[in-house]
Amino acid sequence: MQELGDVLKTLMPELTSASEIGRHICEGCGNEVITVEVPIIGGPNKGQIIRQKRGCVCWENEQAREAKQQQQRAKVNYMVERYSTVNPDLEEATFESYQANNETLRQALELSKEYAETFELDKPRNLLFAGLYGLGKSHLSYAICKRLKERGFIAVFISVPKLLTIIKSTYQRNSEFSEAELLDVLSKVDFLALDDIGAEKVRKEEEGDSWATEKLFEIIDGRSGRHTLYTTNLSSEDLGRKVGPRNFSRMMMNTKSFKFEGNDYRINNMRF
Ligand SMILES: Nc1ncnc2c1ncn2[C@@H]1O[C@H](COP(=O)(O)OP(=O)(O)OP(=O)(O)O)[C@@H](O)[C@H]1O
Ligand SMILES: [Mg+2]
Ligand SMILES: [Zn+2]
Secondary structure: OOOHHHHHHHHOOHHHHOEEEEEEEOOOOOOEEEEEEEEOOOOOOOOOEEEEEEOOOHHHHHHHHHHHHHHHHHHHHHHHHHHOOOOHHHHOOOOOOOOOOOHHHHHHHHHHHHHHHHOOOOOOOEEEEEEOOOOOHHHHHHHHHHHHHHOOOOEEEEEHHHHHHHHHHOOOOOOOOOHHHHHHHHHHOOEEEEEOOOOOOOOHHHOOOOHHHHHHHHHHHHOOOOEEEEEEOOOHHHHHHHHOHHHHHHHOOOEEEEEEOOOOHHHHOOOO
16 A cells, blocks of 8 residues: 555655755744745746745735625625615705805805815815704705715715614614624714714703713714714704713814804795
């Protein structure tokens, strides 16, 4: 009976003459790598000596890492598409469809366009749109979001009350995503419009110190150094009270606030 070594040598003749010339631990994969010199056994370069490294699995690791990253990216894209939703009345909102009926609204439109056109990842700027109902705060925020997507950025528009409901839904056992995954995605998108912040329902005695406050903190704090836009109906005092001082202080970092003034577009457009 033949020894296994002899069988292998017959099947892989280069084993016969492979000579080890060194061993080292690969910095990439941590394996012991053996460097050998072997003669080429056939073809035009037959007999030529080449060096081979055996035992390194860096390449395989790299393939696995890339596959995992690709999976992660697909999941993020899916979540972004799924959760970046608006009410039908905003779907068509663009800069072009915005009618600036007074000087303040003209400035709001100009500011929004300028923000979207000059947006750069490494120059984080935040916006806060305040003011009463139906003045186009959400309209312009969504238009910014669309323009940024056209420019290739990852941009998400979401109403805060809806977002909190979505976070709660991740606590259900059959949820597709964990809360941590969702918060992680929202913390990392290039642009996040948090629409109607302060409109979340919180018991009066819990204002500034509620479950919602804590969730907002995780998102807002996680987004430091990234671009965020807030819209609200509240005054700065009421907003500060509602979201709590820690959130409010972070919301105001690098933030230009703009107060919308004018007539409620929803009511103006009604004829009866
Ligand atoms: N100046 C405008 N030109 C065109 N459409 C507008 C204008 N202002 C508001 N709209 C439209 O009116 C509706 C209400 O506007 P939007 O939701 O932006 O108001 P808002 O300021 O966010 O109000 P709220 O504080 O109630 O959320 C939307 O369908 C929006 O597209
Ligand atoms: Mg709105
Ligand atoms: Zn290696």
